[in-house]
Amino acid sequence: MALTFLDREHTVAGPGYSRWLIPPAALAVHLSIGQAYATSVYKNALVAHFDTSLTAIGIIFSIAIVMLGVSAAILGTWVDRVGPRKAMFASACFWASGFLVGALGIGTNQLWLVYLGYGFIGGIGLGIGYISPVSTLIKWFPDRPGLATGMAIMGFGGGALIASPLSSQLLGFYDSGFNPTDPTTVASGDAVMKLFVTLAVIYFLVMMLGVFNVRVPAPGWKPPNFDPAKITTKKMITANNVSAKNAVKTPQFWLLWTVLFCNVTAGIGILEQASPMIQDFFRGGDGVSAVAAAAGAGFVGLLSIFNMAGRFVWSSTSDYIGRKPMYAIYLGGGIILYFLLATFGNTATALFVLLAAIILSFYGGGFATVPAYLRDLFGTYQVGAIHGRLLTAWSAAGVAGPLIINGFLDAQGTPGELVASDYRLALYTMVAVLAVGFVANLLIKPVSDRFHESAGHTDAFLEAHDAESGGQVVSGRSS
Amino acid sequence: MTGRVAVAWTVVGVPLVCGIYNIIVRTAPLFGG
Numbered sequence: 001m002a003l004t005f006l007d008r009e010h011t012v013a014g015p016g017y018s019r020w021l022i023p024p025a026a027l028a029v030h031l032s033i034g035q036a037y038a039t040s041v042y043k044n045a046l047v048a049h050f051d052t053s054l055t056a057i058g059i060i061f062s063i064a065i066v067m068l069g070v071s072a073a074i075l076g077t078w079v080d081r082v083g084p085r086k087a088m089f090a091s092a093c094f095w096a097s098g099f100l101v102g103a104l105g106i107g108t109n110q111l112w113l114v115y116l117g118y119g120f121i122g123g124i125g126l127g128i129g130y131i132s133p134v135s136t137l138i139k140w141f142p143d144r145p146g147l148a149t150g151m152a153i154m155g156f157g158g159g160a161l162i163a164s165p166l167s168s169q170l171l172g173f174y175d176s177g178f179n180p181t182d183p184t185t186v187a188s189g190d191a192v193m194k195l196f197v198t199l200a201v202i203y204f205l206v207m208m209l210g211v212f213n214v215r216v217p218a219p220g221w222k223p224p225n226f227d228p229a230k231i232t233t234k235k236m237i238t239a240n241n242v243s244a245k246n247a248v249k250t251p252q253f254w255l256l257w258t259v260l261f262c263n264v265t266a267g268i269g270i271l272e273q274a275s276p277m278i279q280d281f282f283r284g285g286d287g288v289s290a291v292a293a294a295a296g297a298g299f300v301g302l303l304s305i306f307n308m309a310g311r312f313v314w315s316s317t318s319d320y321i322g323r324k325p326m327y328a329i330y331l332g333g334g335i336i337l338y339f340l341l342a343t344f345g346n347t348a349t350a351l352f353v354l355l356a357a358i359i360l361s362f363y364g365g366g367f368a369t370v371p372a373y374l375r376d377l378f379g380t381y382q383v384g385a386i387h388g389r390l391l392t393a394w395s396a397a398g399v400a401g402p403l404i405i406n407g408f409l410d411a412q413g414t415p416g417e418l419v420a421s422d423y424r425l426a427l428y429t430m431v432a433v434l435a436v437g438f439v440a441n442l443l444i445k446p447v448s449d450r451f452h453e454s455a456g457h458t459d460a461f462l463e464a465h466d467a468e469s470g471g472q473v474v475s476g477r478s479s
Numbered sequence: 480m481t482g483r484v485a486v487a488w489t490v491v492g493v494p495l496v497c498g499i500y501n502i503i504v505r506t507a508p509l510f511g512g
Contacts, residue, residue: 018480024487031491155491161498165505213487298505305499353506 006211008083013215019140019223021213026133027155028210029088032203033095033129034159036064036122037307040275040300041167042192049189050111055410058402060102060119061272065398067123069391072131076388077244079128084136084214091129092207098122099200106193118196127391130156133210134371135384139217142380143226145372146323150315153368157307163199164300170195181292236324240452241379247386252377252447255440260370261393261400262437263330266338266430267363268401270356271307273409274300278353280418281346287417291349299353306357307364314365315372323373324444330362331438335431337362342427346420367394377447404429 004010039061046057079087098121105113134152141148168180175191222228247253270277275296279289291299318326341355370390375383405426412422 016480018484020484021480021487024484024491027491027495031495158495158498161502162494165498165501209487209490295506298502301498301502302506305502 003089006082006086006089008081008086008216011083011085011215012218013221014218017215019217022133022137022140022215023151025084025088025210025213026137026152027158028213029091029129029133029207030152030155031159031162032207033091033126034156034161034304035163035199035203036061036126037157037160037271037304038163038167038300040272041164042171042187042195044276045171045187045189045192046106046114048186049106049192050109052111053406053410055403055406056111058272058406060114062399062402063115063119064098064123064126065268066395067120068126068130068398069393069395071124071127072388072391074388075128076131076385077382079132079388080135080382080384083216084132085211087128087132088207088211088214091125091132092204092211094121094125095129095207096125096200096204098125099196099203103193103196103200106189106196109189127388129207130391131384131388133214134387136214136216138371138375138380138383141223142228143223144316144319145375146315146317146319146369147312149371150312150368153315153371154308154311154364156367157311157364158304161301161304161308164304165298167195167199170198236322236446237376238379238446238452240447240449241381242377242386242447242451243453244382244385244389246451246453247378247382248389250447250451252444253386253390255444256370256373256377257390257393258440259327259331259437259444260366260390261397262433262440263327263334263363263366264394264397265401265404266334266434267360267366268397269405269426269430270359271303271363272402273405274303274356276418277423278349278356280423281352281420282349283417283419299356302353303356303360306361310361310364311368314361315368318365318369318372323369323376324441326369327366327373327441328438330366331434331441334359334362334434335438338427338431338434342424342431377444379453381453 043054043057046060047054050057098117098119101117101121102114103117105111105115105117130153134149137148137152138145141151171178171187171191172180174194175188178185178187178191242250278299279291279296282290284290314326314330337355337359341352341359345352345355371383371387374386374390378386405423408426408429409418409422412418
């Protein structure tokens with residue numbers, strides 16, 4: 001078969017293969033699926049095209065995030081078994097197909113097809129694409145798991161950074177009546193449809209770069225000068241392993257689930273509404289915003305920079321200060337920042353942007369640090385599958401975050417006429433959500449011994465066995 | 480191998496850097512620039 005090059009057996013790295021080829025492969029995939037964060041650029045165009053509410057259009061994004069979590073949870077073990085190359089290829093197919101079916105829905109004026117395409121099918125592409133390079137990078141960088149997961153997941157945060165301005169320009173290109181710099185114009189549905197088709201082609205090609213470059217390390221491989229004994233001397237880092245089946249029975253898993261849910265709910269509310277939000281915060285009494293639509297789109301991109309940078313910087317920092325203190329900073333700092341944003345955010349554009357940017361850096365950091373937190377608590381045995389199950393928290397937050405924001409805003413007025421005070425109640429609600437997450441993080445302790453696997457059942461044992469027997473790959477072995 | 484690493488990083492890095500530059504330019508008015 002022509003596609004056998006996708007199999008795991010054909011992706012084992014040979015001697016001398018540089019592990020620094022894996023981060024760009026991961027970035028090619030995550031930068032593509034990170035487009036999910038740029039939906040606010042054409043959100044108002046879809047509201048006008050389908051003549052519906054913000055909430056109805058927000059559901060497209062919510063379905064995609066739900067499917068991300070569901071597919072990551074269900075397909076986590078499949079991704080580990082078939083390897084990152086086949087998983088990335090499948091992700092590219094789903095992601096591009098999602099855009100094409102979504103375009104069909106816009107072209108035929110059927111919103112349910114957009115739900116099915118971008119939301120359901122594209123969401124599966126998101127889930128598979130999200131987890132495949134993460135577990136692979138953890139294996140390539142056992143000496144710096146926070147750095148590794150930060151590198152993998154930072155691309156997802158940076159996707160909008162490219163997609164947001166690109167989408168604005170393409171909408172202007174496809175609709176001569178739409179001016180990205182003029183807030184009074186809205187792109188036509190036809191332009192959004194053509195945008196979806198264009199993005200499908202571009203992202204499929206970019207994701208193929210990841211497919212061709214990614215490799216898994218050979219069994220028994222470790223970085224030069226790496227001593228595994230050094231990393232297990234800290235209290236919150238276990239030397240044992242917990243299976244995915246047992247992990248979901250532990251209070252630690254559900255406390256961490258709550259932590260991720262709260263952190264994501266708070267951040268996603270701002271992200272999903274970013275472009276209209278900054279315009280509404282600085283809308284004058286005459287109904288005209290001091291912030292142009294183009295600057296609003298730029299603001300989405302600026303948040304992406306901080307979202308992306310937070311993933312890399314904070315996750316790498318957690319390698320030094322520990323995961324639990326890092327999450328205390330994300331959630332405790334978030335409480336203060338959200339309160340300041342709600343209360344004083346409309347006094348100066350620079351203050352609004354600064355507060356939102358730091359909030360988004362914590363949001364991104366929360367995502368990137370979670371796999372390393374899981375590795376610390378449950379070991380490396382089935383960390384990919386456990387990570388997939390934990391991402392259901394993201395799905396739940398993908399519903400809760402936009403519902404909170406859009407629910408409050410729909411009750412307050414019409415899009416394009418909202419002002420800063422209309423957001424206040426929603427943002428104070430986010431402060432309460434973050435407080436719940438802060439307490440949940442404080443309650444996390446090391447996992448009880450009764451959940452630990454015996455050494456003979458873990459990958460660490462199997463890989464050591466492989467190395468002793470000549471490093472042969474055990475075909476079909478799952479993790 | 481070094482060349483391949485450089486090419487791989489360039490392919491994903493250039494759009495990323497262009498995107499960052501573009502965003503900074505477009506958001507300058509937010510800070511009065």
